[in-house]
Amino acid sequence: MAETTLDTLRPGEAAHVVSLELHHPLRRRLMELGFVRGARVSVLRHAPMGDPVELRIGGTELALRRTDLSAVRVRS
Numbered sequence: 766m767a768e769t770t771l772d773t774l775r776p777g778e779a780a781h782v783v784s785l786e787l788h789h790p791l792r793r794r795l796m797e798l799g800f801v802r803g804a805r806v807s808v809l810r811h812a813p814m815g816d817p818v819e820l821r822i823g824g825t826e827l828a829l830r831r832t833d834l835s836a837v838r839v840r841s
Contacts, residue, residue, distance in 0.1 A: 772837075780839035795833075815831070
């Protein structure tokens with residue numbers, strides 16, 4: 766099980782959240798959306814220019830910027 770950041774996953778890949786390395790209101794917002802330790806997150810697709818990235822976590826689908834995803838550590 767390799768640990769990496771969420772921005773490195775490709776469409777169709779999934780992983781489990783390990784930690785959020787954010788120190789501003791986005792951390793709280795992501796936790797409210799389900800980005801908590803152990804949660805399974807799937808990458809659905811990248812926008813044509815590669816940013817943002819569409820994800821599914823729990824029953825929620827959302828799009829986030831790659832820079833924000835680089836602060837989410839995951840384990841496949």
